[in-house]
Amino acid sequence: MAFGDFNQGSGGTPMSEINTTPLVDVMLVLLIIFMVTAPLMTQRIGVDLPEAEAVEPPPDAPKISLEIDAEGRIRWDQELVDDAQLKARMLVAAADRPQPELHLQADRNARYEFVARALGAARAAGLERIGFVTLPEAGN
Known part of the structure; x- marks a missing residue:
């Protein structure tokens, strides 16, 4: 026949080892590349870091109840x-500078109208630092 056998010359056994x-x-x-580039990666770059100065913290803003x-x-x-x-x-x-903190504490039974009127007056006056004071629950 014109066609030959596919297994000619291979001895009939598959190759079981990988050429390493x-x-x-x-x-x-890769080892040579890493050995050459590793010293380049460890070079230090000089950085001039700023020194911290001892600065006094700003005084606490006055508080208005x-x-x-x-x-x-x-x-x-209290007046x-x-x-x-x-x-x-x-x-x-x-x-005033620094602007004082306004601590607003409303009674539990106060109508919201009173609180809204006080907040509106504070906003109209230009007070920006307003906090609401709450009382902890009796169970805690």
């Missing part, structure tokens, strides 16, 4: 004030 010579050659080349009771009465640092006095004191406080 090319693998060893590649590994040696604003309390609203259930009837809508307002106390400015009872009306709406006109409240607005005048807020204008003075807003002009």
Whole structure:
């Protein structure tokens, strides 16, 4: 026949070993590359770091306590004030530097209208640092 047998010359047994010579050659080349480039990677770069200075922290901002009771009465640092006095004191406080923190504490039974009126006056005066004081729950 014109066609030959596919198994001619191979002896009929499959090749069971991998030729590792090319693998060893590649590994040696990689080893040489890493040995050459490793010293280049360890060179140090000079960096001039700034030195820290001992700076005093800024003084704490003064705190103003604003309390609203259930009837809508307002106390400015434990002193009872009306709406006109409240607005005048807020204008003075807003002009102070650093601006004081306004700590607003409303009674549980106070209507939201009273709280909203006090917040509106603080915003109109230009007070920016307003915090709400809450009481911890009795169970905790």
